Amino acid sequence: MGSYLDIFLKSIFMENMVLSYFLGMCSFLAVSKSVKTAVGLGAAVIFVLTLTVPINWFINEKLLGPNGVFGMDLTFLRFILFIATIAATVQLVEMVVEKFSPALYNALGIFLPLITVNCAILGGALFMVSREYNAPEAAVFGFGSGFGFFLAIVLMAAIREKIRYSNVPGPMRGLGIAFLITGLMGMAFMGLMGISPITYFQ
Amino acid sequence: MAEVATPAVQEKEPLFGKKERKLLVDPLNDNNPITVQVLGICSALAVTSMVKPAFIMALSATFVIALSNLTISFMRKGMPKQVRMIIQLMVIAFLVTIVELVLKAASYPIWKQLSVYIGLIITNCIVMGRLEAFAMANKPWRSFLDGIGNGAGYGILLLMVATVREIFGKGSFAGFKIIGSSSEYLIDTTTNSWFSWYMPNNIMVLPAAALFVISVIIWVQRSRNTKLIDVS
Numbered sequence: 001m002g003s004y005l006d007i008f009l010k011s012i013f014m015e016n017m018v019l020s021y022f023l024g025m026c027s028f029l030a031v032s033k034s035v036k037t038a039v040g041l042g043a044a045v046i047f048v049l050t051l052t053v054p055i056n057w058f059i060n061e062k063l064l065g066p067n068g069v070f071g072m073d074l075t076f077l078r079f080i081l082f083i084a085t086i087a088a089t090v091q092l093v094e095m096v097v098e099k100f101s102p103a104l105y106n107a108l109g110i111f112l113p114l115i116t117v118n119c120a121i122l123g124g125a126l127f128m129v130s131r132e133y134n135a136p137e138a139a140v141f142g143f144g145s146g147f148g149f150f151l152a153i154v155l156m157a158a159i160r161e162k163i164r165y166s167n168v169p170g171p172m173r174g175l176g177i178a179f180l181i182t183g184l185m186g187m188a189f190m191g192l193m194g195i196s197p198i199t200y201f202q
Numbered sequence: 203m204a205e206v207a208t209p210a211v212q213e214k215e216p217l218f219g220k221k222e223r224k225l226l227v228d229p230l231n232d233n234n235p236i237t238v239q240v241l242g243i244c245s246a247l248a249v250t251s252m253v254k255p256a257f258i259m260a261l262s263a264t265f266v267i268a269l270s271n272l273t274i275s276f277m278r279k280g281m282p283k284q285v286r287m288i289i290q291l292m293v294i295a296f297l298v299t300i301v302e303l304v305l306k307a308a309s310y311p312i313w314k315q316l317s318v319y320i321g322l323i324i325t326n327c328i329v330m331g332r333l334e335a336f337a338m339a340n341k342p343w344r345s346f347l348d349g350i351g352n353g354a355g356y357g358i359l360l361l362m363v364a365t366v367r368e369i370f371g372k373g374s375f376a377g378f379k380i381i382g383s384s385s386e387y388l389i390d391t392t393t394n395s396w397f398s399w400y401m402p403n404n405i406m407v408l409p410a411a412a413l414f415v416i417s418v419i420i421w422v423q424r425s426r427n428t429k430l431i432d433v434s
Binding site: 025122 | 237240241242243244247248284285286287288290291292295321322324325326327329330331334335408409410411413414416417420421422423424425428431432
């Protein structure tokens with residue numbers, strides 16, 4: 001149990017996709033204008049990551065690995081198959097969002113299909129491979145990194161909603177100050193690197 | 203007698219008119235993919251710590267953006283909406299594989315250094331962003347020009363950030379050593395008493411520094427062109 005909690009906390013705080021590895025920046029900066037849309041995109045990313053990381057784990061282990069169905073090392077196909085899984089999942093999410101919440105669909109605009117090429121999603125799948133997680137660990141990691149993205153983007157949106165009332169120099173308003181804040185937050189998150197929560201559970 | 207409907211003579215559009223010129227020039231400044239459209243930030247953070255990888259990344263990304271725009275624009279009418287993302291990504295992955303193989307054949311040492319970054323082009327949001335925003339609704343020739351323009355705009359910004367980061371972070375430019383604490387450098391801080399105060403700025407090597415540099419570029423760009431300023 002402890003190791004799952006460890007992976008969960010690590011993927012949210014110490015190894016946050018956005019603020020520690022700087023993955024998934026485009027949608028993070030472009031959609032964080034208001035908390036409402038940020039919550040929508042964050043929820044979509046949680047859903048996609050929670051679904052794709054375990055699916056990609058099965059593909060990697062049962063199809064491509066030397067112990068898989070084909071019995072040979074097909075790992076050179078990894079990129080294409082991972083991306084295909086992700087694209088299919090995002091397509092599903094897009095159809096669901098378009099059907100049930102047209103307002104959110106319009107607010108997210110081009111950044112909804114762009115979840116496919118959100119580096120955080122592919123990064124999650126590749127980290128899962130390089131850290132050699134087993135199936136339940138991969139599921140926990142997928143949900144955890146999705147939740148980390150959700151927290152980061154909601155935090156950023158809240159800061160940007162507040163900063164609208166402060167006296168930022170004209171040309172820096174909006175995007176410029178968002179870049180600056182992200183850089184500072186990233187440097188703050190570097191302070192968390194290397195802490196391992198598992199030592200506190202024992 | 204019923205009139206035979208003569209097919210309306212289609213007005214011939216010039217191959218390279220005002221609109222086409224705008225497609226090429228706009229992304230360089232007023233509609234820059236990074237500072238205005240907010241696309242392709244991840245790769246801009248990852249490859250800009252040195253000039254050489256940034257340059258090769260810019261070239262190969264331009265190639266992929268232009269050709270995928272062209273291909274998808276040809277296919278746009280027969281493509282069902284429900285599977286368009288998978289098709290788009292297959293085209294992108296195919297083009298990226300070509301770039302990687304060409305680079306491997308042309309120069310093995312550079313390929314070895316850069317193969318990770320080239321793979322990153324698949325998840326570069328500029329490529330798919332332009333496909334969704336432009337190539338799905340426009341004719342092939344214009345889509346191709348749009349791809350070239352956006353690739354160039356992306357490349358210019360990448361080179362600017364990489365120049366600042368390499369000079370201040372490592373004291374060199376495109377591998378040419380300018381200032382540092384050994385005799386390999388042009389200005390050797392151990393013997394040259396004028397520059398003995400110099401220390402390389404290690405923050406510039408971190409990815410966070412790219413965010414700071416880009417935000418300064420945004421500041422300069424928006425104070426020159428006040429139309430871009432966010433009013434909300």
